[in-house]
Amino acid sequence: MSLLELKDVSKIYGDLHALDKINLKVDTGEWVAIMGPSGSGKSTMMNIIGCMDKPTSGEVLLDGVDISRESAKSLTRIRRDKIGLIFQQFHLVNYLTAVENVMMAQYYHSVPDEKEALRALARVGLADRAKHLPSQLSGGEQQRVCIARALINYPELLLADEPTGNLDEANENVVLDIFSQLHKEGTTLVVVTHDPEVAEVAQRTVTLGHGKIISDKLNEGFKE
């Protein structure tokens, strides 16, 4: 069964069709890259999948549940329980240390556990930066804190909107290595990107244009 299924999903702003009858299936454990020019509807789609926005029409099935019909309150709960989010701008709370930022996600999910949060930071190579404030971390390090935070509650689906957009080459590679590690462990990944190199390392690339899917292909070069 697919973890995620979009059926005829449209999002219309006035007379602009940001998404136009999208049909898409993502299976558990898949690593999908979403590409497309600016304004093609990538972020709009991510927001809908991430339970932060609702489609104008169509169905979005996450784990068999149609999230396009849910109330804002239950969307918050679904997002908390099933989805990990990573943003282009790192979005950390600036008065909390790295480990506290990770623990905050645990707190809103269930119970904070500092040891586990430290292990999550160690996984992204930040064991020795745990007590630093965001302002004391580099951009790459901040993004890794965000990844640790997105992972801490074992989400079924990890959504990343331009995760490497603000990073240099070296940091981009660190992040991609972490993704590939997660993929091996069975995490389902949906990654929006402009960068063909980032798309290439994924299993499958979906390309959007004017709110429609214009191509959907498996990457030949994909290495397990």
Added chain:
Amino acid sequence: MFFRMIRGAFTRQRGKMLMIALTIALGASLATAMLNVMFDVGDKVAQELKTYGANITVVPKAASVLDNLYEVEGGDAAEGAYLREDELGKIKTIFWAFNIVDYAPFIDTDASLADGREVNVVGTWFNHYMALPTGETLNTGVQNLRTWWDITEGRWLDESQPDDANACMVGASVAAAAGIRAGDSIRLQGPRAGTTLTVVGVYDSGDSADDQIYAPLAQVQKLSNTAGCVSSIEVSALTTPDNELALRAAKDPKSLSASQYETWYCTAYVSSICFQIQEVITDAVASPVRQVADSEGAIMEKTQLLMILITILALVGSGLGISNLVTASVMERSNEIGLMKAIGANDRAITGLVLTEIVIVGIVGAVIGYFAGFGFAQIIGHSVFGSAIEMKAMVIPIVAVLVVVVTLVGSIPAVRTLLRLDPTVVLHGR
């Protein structure tokens, strides 16, 4: 975790939090100061008015009747009618003894100076020491009743110094006309006897007292051979503004019912104090110095009204300031709040966090503000009234409620906006 988030917010954003706390403190201090001054201003003004002379005069019955019949100034017609000096202490034994702030007996006579100049000499108490039957002691006299006198030369006559029993104080006009200076000895010839007094001070009163000489009671009694006699007493008493009951009682106490009489007698109306003075001083008529007593109530009411208005303005002003800042500081955090929502924080968690922070800041601000306000009130007290403002406990709950209401009212619209906030908007920086 909640605690760690709060602690993080406070320890790592100390500057910002302190700013908010200080604004709240400023508002709270303004409120504290104004409220304290307002509650105390009545007493202060009353005290101030008391220091501006007597509000009750006591004269012998004979003098009073004739004065009223013929409306004559002075009292030649009543020559020979006197009050008894040995009864003066009884004034401090009446029911409202505590409200008697100061009093002094007066007797005067005409005398001539060595150069033949005629001058009116007034015998009185300056700072008379009295041991009361209650065991208390009291220093009273014209030094307290004539606070507006300006000692232009020398000093006040001091009854506690044995030498000053033969001293006197000379009015500025007399001193100028007769060329008298502090330290001089002057010879006074009264109708019955003469005496020599040392001038310890020259005063400028701005009224007819400048044409007189003030001397100890015994000296003037000697000049006119009236030992043990006084012709009037001035009393300065703290009084309750008159009401209808007091006005009726002032006309005729016997017209009251027993319980009304009780109420009247046990209230510090000027009429009941006069009545009680008459009870202890033989053949005396005590009457309020009308103008002062009446205008006193009016002045106090007006001052208090003014203070209430200013206080309300200050409260509204500080309230607006606080709520503005709180709103701004909550709105500033929309990014952080959007993120928390995206991570899965529900409305309750966000409201709880923001309000807890605001309440902590509010409490810190209110406490700082209260003590700062305490200071301001003292500055106002000392610069305006020359004495400390008494802190009223009642101000604490008022200020506390004010700060809570204002900060909460100020933050509720902001929190509502935050709750409506769409996380996608902030997260993608649109």
